[in-house]
Amino acid sequence: MTDSDWQRLEGAFQAAAEMPPEERAAYFETIGTEAPWLREEVETLVDALDRRRDFLERPALSLGLQLLGENPAQAPLEGKTIGNYRILSLLGKGGMGEVYLAEDLALARRVALKFVSHRLVDDAWSRRQLIKEAQAIAQLDHPNICAVYGVERQAGYDFIVMQYVPGETLAGLLQKGRLPVEIALSLGRQIVAALAKAHAHGIIHRDIKPQNIIVTAESEVKVLDFGLAKFVPAPGAVEERGEGGAVSQAGLILGTVAYMSPEQLRGERLDFRTDLFSFGTLLHEMISGVNPFAKTSQAETISAILTTDSPQPRTPSAEAAGLMQIAQKCLKRDREERYASASEILLDFDNLQQGRQLRAPGAGHRRAWWGSLLFLLLSIAIGGIYLHSGRAKRQTLAVLPLIAESPDANTDELGDRLTTNLADRLARVANIAVKTPTAPFDRGRLADPQRLARELSAETLFIGGFRKRGESLSFHFTLLRAADGARIWGEERRIAPRELEVFPQELAIKIALLLQFSLNDEGRMLLQALAASQNKRPEAYELYLRGRYYWNSRDTEKILSAIECFEQAIDLEPTYALAYTGQADSYLLMSTVAFGRPMSTREAMIKARAAIKKALEIDNQLCEAHTSLGVYSLRYEWNWPEAEKAFRQAIDLNPEYAPAHYWYANLLALTGRSDQAIAESEKAWTLEPFTPHSNINLARTRYYARQYEAAAALLERVLGQYPDQQSALNVLGYVYLQQGRMNEAIARFEKLYRANKLFGAAPLGYAYGKAGEKEKALQTLDVLEAQAVPLSQEKALIHLGLGNTNEAVRMLREACAERFATYPFLFIEPFMNELRSDSRYGELARCAGFER
């Protein structure tokens, strides 16, 4: 068909399509007399459309995306060798993927490989989470827990390497009917022992069911898959998790729904008591032979779990009655009414075997000698957080008198009043022992806080001070771990006169939450009141506080925990603007080397930007959010005017927010305004004179201004207080380098390297290079080369130290292409002077957005 014919056809077709159908016949006649082919064409086209009115009307985009999301079919793995493992046979299929028996060729032993479906861990983030989880599980050394050896990625497969346990699953055993009482007791005891161990490590199983329990020929129990259930997609869990399922006597196929706790089905936050419920179901089934909730349909099963308060006991024999009582207590719908811990169940197993009265029926308020342990486990229940090992007794917190730092007759008295008030509050809100030194207190003794702690036999020390600033008080405190003097938390803030009454309460709650003490009734009420005053649910407020606590620790693993806390807080309070900024701040930190770069700069920054945007949508007057926006623009967009605008706005909104000042100082230094930068850093410092970050920042600004002595003095002071402060070690090393104190610089960098390889390798390698220690420098380079994450800027530094300018430039180009967060700062670094004469310097600087 020629172009003109096509156009003619189109004209005729459009005319026909747009006219009422009854007029078409006449129209076809008209064109038919002129050009029969045209009539034929138009008529068939109109007819085709008439017959298929909805043709193509539903876009295929969504279908395409859905197909994209699915996995390409996987070829069977049997017989293959992956890495060090020869795959022998398929053991089973689970929610996460397939499990194979394999031979570990290196160690000549049999292992089970659990292949993780790509759908579950195809991004760096989830993979890291999985590795983290597996590491936690690998810590669990217990005869009843199937050991996890590691997580590996080989040939495009992700898999967990586990102990291979030959035996039958409990599901298999139960198919033959109920178990004899003594067997049920023995298996039950072993399962609970495994749970107790895991719970003490803060790991919740989440998916206790007969398929996850292997019983060996010697009747030894191994519980599989601790903590892995959370990697199985949650929303579709109920439909998708059937993996063969248990077969009940009636021959019904059940998903794993039948073993879930009510809170799990409701999608609530889980604590370890969910495992106790699932265990109750299991125990019930072991004794009676039937799952107490199993119904013909999943919907009915779910409804039974959600509405039954302890299912009817079915006791086949008198001996089984005791076990059934224990199951009944596990199966309380309200978790508060269940056993408070796995250890408590073990006690009842003992009681049962020795013919003593069980705790199970109606037991709830009695506390025995193990009461303190119970309290601790309860505190995990409330906080859902890790129990530190060795914390087996009631915690003692020593509250040392607040020091009045401005000489004023009234302030001493005020200090004593605040101290007493705070100690009193702490003792009332949480289950801890609070000690204060007897008056009169010799302030000189504060110089050795650890000794004080020993004298008071306290695990944790609270020390602080305040000074008058106009009408209000500027207050700071630090929590120290007595054992090693490590700083757990520090904070500074200004208190207005009207806040003086409320402040100790608020602080007491905060300290209790930070130190993971369990709150008592008064504490919980107070927490509720505090949260309500911020329009937040107490759980969300608590999560936010905990998130900030983790964030403040500036530690890789803890940053991940911080993000989790903020995420959960947002789940509970979708308009929690501060939680979004917390999230953003965590992502902003995460792209840096000091935090191990668990994700790429781009990925972290996209996430940070999304969180900032959300926070500002909710509250565009939030100083914290504008500060985060400034940091984002400064470190990723490299858009200095935008960053400046954001920082200025943040400072306008709250001139007391120190981070806004010290970040702004960074920008000022970067754009060549050193005097202003120092002034801004000093402002931050006066707001938070005791916080390491504001000190380090001031030192860094002075370093950029080439004021090395002042910088060194500041950093040495910080390190005197916090000898392991990594950023301080880093900056001080560079300061020493500029001062020509090579050995001292290397000593600082070595210490940094020992604490944090990734962070320390580059400065140390650079210094080695400068000192002529070529071999050592190359070793640090090897350390970086072995990392999976891109570290171009770090490598560039070492090459620079070694004088490999070409290689350094190549790496710097890469760092710039990746928009490595600290790249622009290189151009105000004193040590970059040596590159300044290189013809490519201009290009590198322009890449960072500098004119020259």
Added chain:
Amino acid sequence: MESPADITQLLVRWCEGDRDALESLLPLVEAKLRELARYHMRREGPGHLLQTTALVNEAFLRLIDQNRVHWQNRAHFFGISARIMRRILLNHARDQKREKRGGGAMQVSLSKADEVATNASEELIALDEALTRLERIDERKCRVVELRFFGGLSVEETAEVLGVSPVTVIRDWTMARAWLAREVSHDR
């Protein structure tokens, strides 16, 4: 792995009329989309995917050096995503057909999407062939179908992308649908 700079370069070349650039670009974008789609399906379930083109958006954001490509002309952006969808669906349809012909290992249907795709796979293949013919006769109509059907754009969005009026899009769309419907039914 290609760097954002490489991908940006390809994109710029494609915008300047280099067709080979698109061929190099497609697998890169597809891989990223695949990763994102899985990620989001895991996080939110398939339902969320159906509602949004944001995913495609996100894929590009992650792939390119945004300083160098300004999406003033959104045609490039949506054009690529529609093209990718067309290709993905077609590949899937071909796989389905092959599997059916192979007989023996009939797979148990995994999801609704699969069922839909199974029923539609023959037609998709025919549609793709017809669309290729249409492209030779009237390229713009082919673009309209790609953007509307494979790219999920509305009439207004399509008009904006192609720089024509919505009325033109509607007319193209109607004619293309009629023509394709006829071709597809002939083929079968």
